[in-house]
Amino acid sequence: MKALQYRTIGSPPEVVEIETPEPGPGQVRIKVSAAGVCHSDEFIMSLPDDQYVYGRPQTLGHEGAGVVDKLGDGVKYLELGTSVAVYGPWGCGRCYECSKGSENYCTNAAKYGIMPPGLGAPGAMAEYMIVDDPRHLVPLGDLDPVKNVSLTDAGLTPYHGIKGSLDKLHAGATCVVIGVGGLGHVAVQLLRAMTPATVVALDISEDKLNLASDVGAQYTFPSESGTVDLVRDLTHGEGVNAVFDFVANQATMDLGKAMIRTQGDQVLLGVGAGVLPVGFMSGALEATIRSPYWGSRPELIEVFDLARSSGINVHTEVYSLDDAPKAYEKLKNNEIIGRAVIVP
Numbered sequence: 001m002k003a004l005q006y007r008t009i010g011s012p013p014e015v016v017e018i019e020t021p022e023p024g025p026g027q028v029r030i031k032v033s034a035a036g037v038c039h040s041d042e043f044i045m046s047l048p049d050d051q052y053v054y055g056r057p058q059t060l061g062h063e064g065a066g067v068v069d070k071l072g073d074g075v076k077y078l079e080l081g082t083s084v085a086v087y088g089p090w091g092c093g094r095c096y097e098c099s100k101g102s103e104n105y106c107t108n109a110a111k112y113g114i115m116p117p118g119l120g121a122p123g124a125m126a127e128y129m130i131v132d133d134p135r136h137l138v139p140l141g142d143l144d145p146v147k148n149v150s151l152t153d154a155g156l157t158p159y160h161g162i163k164g165s166l167d168k169l170h171a172g173a174t175c176v177v178i179g180v181g182g183l184g185h186v187a188v189q190l191l192r193a194m195t196p197a198t199v200v201a202l203d204i205s206e207d208k209l210n211l212a213s214d215v216g217a218q219y220t221f222p223s224e225s226g227t228v229d230l231v232r233d234l235t236h237g238e239g240v241n242a243v244f245d246f247v248a249n250q251a252t253m254d255l256g257k258a259m260i261r262t263q264g265d266q267v268l269l270g271v272g273a274g275v276l277p278v279g280f281m282s283g284a285l286e287a288t289i290r291s292p293y294w295g296s297r298p299e300l301i302e303v304f305d306l307a308r309s310s311g312i313n314v315h316t317e318v319y320s321l322d323d324a325p326k327a328y329e330k331l332k333n334n335e336i337i338g339r340a341v342i343v344p
């Protein structure tokens with residue numbers, strides 16, 4: 001089968017021919033219908049050899065959807081031909097966090113070397129993919145896999161981040177989304193669907209800010225230090241109730257810190273390398289800073305239900321597997337509006 005693999009440190013991913021995998025006991029093979037292109041892929045491919053821990057060759061793709069194609073020995077309660085999405089942050093399934101469905105925070109994953117597909121295990125950018133356990137599949141039902149595959153990460157991650165701040169996002173509240181790319185443009189829609197808060201979007205690209213307006217942001221501003229005053233003016237000088245930062249470099253974290261109000265939330269979702277000073281005399285009183293990772297299994301089911309009821313719409317650019325390297329090139333140049341999705 002064809003697959004997109006990251007093979008050589010510092011080189012672009014390559015389309016290669018590899019053997020079609022067989023599902024082992026307890027595993028499921030899906031015929032991939034769609035796979036999303038995430039900035040985290042670009043991040044891992046930018047790491048030097050001594051920091052790269054995902055194994056090579058690495059079949060990319062941690063946002064995956066497909067059709068159940070073959071069951072390994074012992075797999076029950078799953079019909080061949082079912083359209084499914086893959087829950088990506090695989091865990092052991094048995095620790096306390098996994099028992100709650102929070103496999104994204106599995107306490108055994110490191111010990112047993114359990115890694116997500118596309119970020120350690122073979123991912124979804126291939127014609128077929130092995131899923132380690134049927135509990136990591138969520139039926140898509142009537143949802144189009146191409147339009148909705150990215151909800152498994154670009155939807156689930158902001159959803160999980162927003163849920164942790166819901167009590168702050170009451171009527172009259174204002175929140176800021178920094179970086180309206182793949183995750184950020186879904187975050188804007190989730191905030192509008194889940195809360196009565198006013199949504200302000202910041203980005204360095206005018207095209208992304210236009211997308212933010214199209215999907216429901218009430219205000220958009222360039223992401224620069226002068227914007228702090230503009231945003232504070234919107235809140236009568238008090239500052240905003242929550243900032244969701246999908247960049248989290250030093251510039252955006254400083255911006256977020258300067259904008260939040262007393263008891264506000266600064267939620268860091270981007271994997272930038274910014275660092276913030278924290279202390280009684282530093283920043284808003286009783287502010288909370290969180291760095292959530294991905295989301296839980298029940299939350300993924302909720303995201304798909306929300307997509308059905310509220311029409312969350314991922315703005316997608318579709319590429320074939322052969323053209324997947326082009327999609328990564330465009331992502332690197334910040335030229336993707338919304339999410340690139342690979343359809344093998």
Ligand code: NAD
Pocket residue numbers: 037038039040041043153154157178179180181182183184202203204205208223246247251252268269270271272292293294331334336338
């Ligand atoms: P993306 O490339 O689609 O979007 C990034 C956006 O940020 C772009 O619109 C870009 O113009 C904008 N941007 C860049 N610099 C900026 C700045 N200084 N100020 C404002 N906007 C700026 O990326 P994505 O796939 O949406 O991923 C976003 C981030 O989230 C990445 O760092 C990714 O690794 C991370 N991520 C984290 C998790 C998690 O579990 N926390 C999950 C998925 C992705």
Ligand code: ZN
Pocket residue numbers: 038039040041062153154
């Ligand atoms: Zn991702």
Ligand code: ZN
Pocket residue numbers: 091092093094095096097098099103105106107108109
């Ligand atoms: Zn676990």
